[in-house]
Amino acid sequence: MLDVREVGKRFGDVVALDGVSLTVGDGQIVGFLGPNGAGKSTTMRAVMGLIAIDSGHITWQGEPITAAVRRRFGYMPAERGMYPKMTVRDQLVYFARLAGLSPTDAFHAAVKWMKRVDVIGRADDEVQALSSGNQQRVQLAIALVHEPELLILDEPFSGLDPLAVENMKTILTEQLAAGTSVLFSSHQLDLVSDVSRDVVIVEAGRVVMQGDVRDLRERADFRYASIGFADETSWMPPGDAEVVERLPRGIRLKVGADSDPGALLADAGRAGRVVEFAFTPPDLSEVFLAAIGRSTTGVASSSDVPTEVVS
Amino acid sequence: MVWLVMSREVRQRVRSRGFKVTTAFLCIAVLGGGVLSRAVRGDDEPTRYDVAVIGAAPQGFADTVQAAAKTLDIKVRLTIGTDAATAERGVRDGKLDAAIDPAAGTLIADSAPSDQLAAVLATGWQSSASAAAAREAGLDDDEIAAILSPAGLSTTLIGTDDTDDDNLATAVGFATAVLLFISINAFGGMVLTGVVEEKSSGVVEVLLAHLRAHQLLAGKVFGIGTVAMIQFSATLAAGVVALRISGTSVPGSLWVGLPTTLLWFVVGFVLYSTLFALAGSFVSRQEDAQSAAAPISMVFTVAYLTVFILGANPHSTAARIVSVLPPFAPLLMPLRVSTGAASVVEIVLAAVLLLAATFGMLRLAGAVYGRTLLHRGSRLRWKQALRLKSSS
Numbered sequence: 001m002l003d004v005r006e007v008g009k010r011f012g013d014v015v016a017l018d019g020v021s022l023t024v025g026d027g028q029i030v031g032f033l034g035p036n037g038a039g040k041s042t043t044m045r046a047v048m049g050l051i052a053i054d055s056g057h058i059t060w061q062g063e064p065i066t067a068a069v070r071r072r073f074g075y076m077p078a079e080r081g082m083y084p085k086m087t088v089r090d091q092l093v094y095f096a097r098l099a100g101l102s103p104t105d106a107f108h109a110a111v112k113w114m115k116r117v118d119v120i121g122r123a124d125d126e127v128q129a130l131s132s133g134n135q136q137r138v139q140l141a142i143a144l145v146h147e148p149e150l151l152i153l154d155e156p157f158s159g160l161d162p163l164a165v166e167n168m169k170t171i172l173t174e175q176l177a178a179g180t181s182v183l184f185s186s187h188q189l190d191l192v193s194d195v196s197r198d199v200v201i202v203e204a205g206r207v208v209m210q211g212d213v214r215d216l217r218e219r220a221d222f223r224y225a226s227i228g229f230a231d232e233t234s235w236m237p238p239g240d241a242e243v244v245e246r247l248p249r250g251i252r253l254k255v256g257a258d259s260d261p262g263a264l265l266a267d268a269g270r271a272g273r274v275v276e277f278a279f280t281p282p283d284l285s286e287v288f289l290a291a292i293g294r295s296t297t298g299v300a301s302s303s304d305v306p307t308e309v310v311s
Numbered sequence: 312m313v314w315l316v317m318s319r320e321v322r323q324r325v326r327s328r329g330f331k332v333t334t335a336f337l338c339i340a341v342l343g344g345g346v347l348s349r350a351v352r353g354d355d356e357p358t359r360y361d362v363a364v365i366g367a368a369p370q371g372f373a374d375t376v377q378a379a380a381k382t383l384d385i386k387v388r389l390t391i392g393t394d395a396a397t398a399e400r401g402v403r404d405g406k407l408d409a410a411i412d413p414a415a416g417t418l419i420a421d422s423a424p425s426d427q428l429a430a431v432l433a434t435g436w437q438s439s440a441s442a443a444a445a446r447e448a449g450l451d452d453d454e455i456a457a458i459l460s461p462a463g464l465s466t467t468l469i470g471t472d473d474t475d476d477d478n479l480a481t482a483v484g485f486a487t488a489v490l491l492f493i494s495i496n497a498f499g500g501m502v503l504t505g506v507v508e509e510k511s512s513g514v515v516e517v518l519l520a521h522l523r524a525h526q527l528l529a530g531k532v533f534g535i536g537t538v539a540m541i542q543f544s545a546t547l548a549a550g551v552v553a554l555r556i557s558g559t560s561v562p563g564s565l566w567v568g569l570p571t572t573l574l575w576f577v578v579g580f581v582l583y584s585t586l587f588a589l590a591g592s593f594v595s596r597q598e599d600a601q602s603a604a605a606p607i608s609m610v611f612t613v614a615y616l617t618v619f620i621l622g623a624n625p626h627s628t629a630a631r632i633v634s635v636l637p638p639f640a641p642l643l644m645p646l647r648v649s650t651g652a653a654s655v656v657e658i659v660l661a662a663v664l665l666l667a668a669t670f671g672m673l674r675l676a677g678a679v680y681g682r683t684l685l686h687r688g689s690r691l692r693w694k695q696a697l698r699l700k701s702s703s
Contacts, residue, residue, distance in 0.1 A: 077513055
């Protein structure tokens with residue numbers, strides 16, 4: 001288990017991390033969310049030993065993370081990092097060797113991962129000749145080539161086409177099944193809830209929310225109710241329900257989490273024949289926006305929430 | 312770890328076209344220098360002529376021809392007893408330079424024979440004719456020999472040949488200083504851009520997950536150093552071959568100076584390229600690399616210019632003092648060793664100081680490198696960098 005406990009870090013006058021705590025269990029994948037500058041990359045770099053922390057501590061399986069322990073981690077930095085003039089194959093072999101694999105094992109691992117991320121056709125091309133999407137596949141392969149126990153992936157999905165996203169998701173799922181722990185950051189919230197059940201949301205160097213995605217959504221103090229009618233209707237919802245969207249034959253409402261869906265459905269049924277009914281908690285994007293204190297007004301539909309959140 | 316980093320550097324660099332081209336160019340240039348100097352000095356190998364004698368040679372002809380050839384520094388190979396047809400064919404085919412027909416008293420040649428050959432053959436002919444006449448006049452062989460071969464002039468040299476040696480040693484000393492400067496600059500520059508490349512491409516973040524900064528530094532400096540040494544030794548070897556080709560007599564101090572130059576090069580390279588690596592770790596963009604390295608380049612260039620100021624008088628007190636100082640020693644000392652101007656005490660002192668300075672530099676760089684390497688944003692200053700160490 002990765003245990004990040006009360007970690008603080010200042011850069012001059014700027015407080016980058018203000019007591020960040022999070023855990024990633026064995027075989028668990030945790031999505032790391034937060035606006036730009038919230039401290040995601042700093043936390044990840046602290047785990048990788050790339051910055052010295054001012055306070056708190058970070059452990060892996062209960063032990064402090066030494067250089068030897070870190071060699072069993074796989075890391076994908078936000079600003080990618082590869083030798084531009086080295087071939088894809090040489091690059092993978094080199095990093096596998098650095099992680100302690102024998103020359104033969106390193107060679108086989110390189111081939112395996114080039115196949116796995118689908119860049120085997122470019123094995124002998126220099127990395128700089130590859131498209132950014134393909135470079136990113138190679139970067140992932142570098143993080144995985146030594147079969148690490150913990151994967152730290154900073155924005156692994158950014159800049160990938162849908163096909164590559166699917167490939168990346170499949171690989172992560174396989175890694176989890178194999179018992180690897182994963183901490184990844186992302187701006188693409190829909191992807192986060194696709195891939196991981198657990199999220200940590202940071203804002204201004206502090207963890208503002210964490211837990212199971214479903215729990216977090218359930219914990220929200222409002223719900224969305226969508227009702228579709230067979231015929232046009234001018235039905236008005238009872239009480240303090242807020243109309244989010246109104247169509248000739250349908251309505252979308254924002255209601256309190258404690259309101260009774262049965263009563264709502266019965267009330268609507270009196271106005272006309274109901275053919276569709278949904279009563280759902282807000283999705284992750286809205287939970288996220290609410291958690292970091294951004295206004296959700298003006299967001300017409302939860303499904304329209306922009307997936308890229310920029311501060 | 313260091314070994315892995317080193318071998319990556321060596322593989323990547325040696326495989327590059329730039330390395331192959333520059334190495335080939337340097338070797339060819341140095342060898343070309345040797346060939347050129349030989350061409351200018353003229354060929355030392357005596358020219359050889361093939362001459363056939365039709366029928367029997369006159370008595371004493373062969374001996375006189377050989378003696379005359381020797382004084383003119385040419386070689387004449389006489390084939391005696393050839394028949395006329397074969398001799399003529401040989402001359403026509405160019406296999407023979409000339410043929411002599413003693414019976415007819417003619418010299419047969421395809422075109423006018425060289426002055427040297429003509430003179431040698433004429434001397435032989437005349438002297439054997441004179442001997443025959445003298446014999447007919449009743450003189451015995453001893454008397455004939457006394458008449459025909461008076462004692463020649465012998466030469467006594469009263470000048471010493473040392474100036475030539477000195478000039479050559481100085482010239483080679485300067486040439487190696489130029490080579491040292493070029494190599495340390497080129498490969499030090501490679502270390503500089505290599506470090507900046509790792510930083511600007513972000514690969515350093517992934518690397519440091521696997522190894523320590525000082526391992527990365529050592530691997531880079533020693534790896535590129537190995538490549539530099541391959542090129543430098545190849546060029547030196549070409550230099551030795553060039554000296555042999557040129558046919559010049561080589562003073563003994565050079566045979567000590569040239570191989571030990573390699574040692575000065577290795578330590579000098581490590582000293583300067585560690586500084587270059589450190590400077591490279593201060594910046595994040597390739598455009599800033601040169602300005603970060605400017606102070607080092609300046610010191611190095613001053614050291615280089617000093618070679619030309621003090622190298623002409625390698626025995627002077629100034630040369631003695633300056634060549635012992637670590638920043639200057641790698642460039643100036645090889646020249647003073649090659650010219651035989653450096654005493655053993657000076658050499659040992661310079662070596663000890665240089666090694667100590669290099670070791671200290673490696674220690675310092677190892678302590679700071681990890682932090683400067685991960686520093687992001689604007690260029691670090693030397694003062695800031697050194698402070699990073701104390702704040703660790």
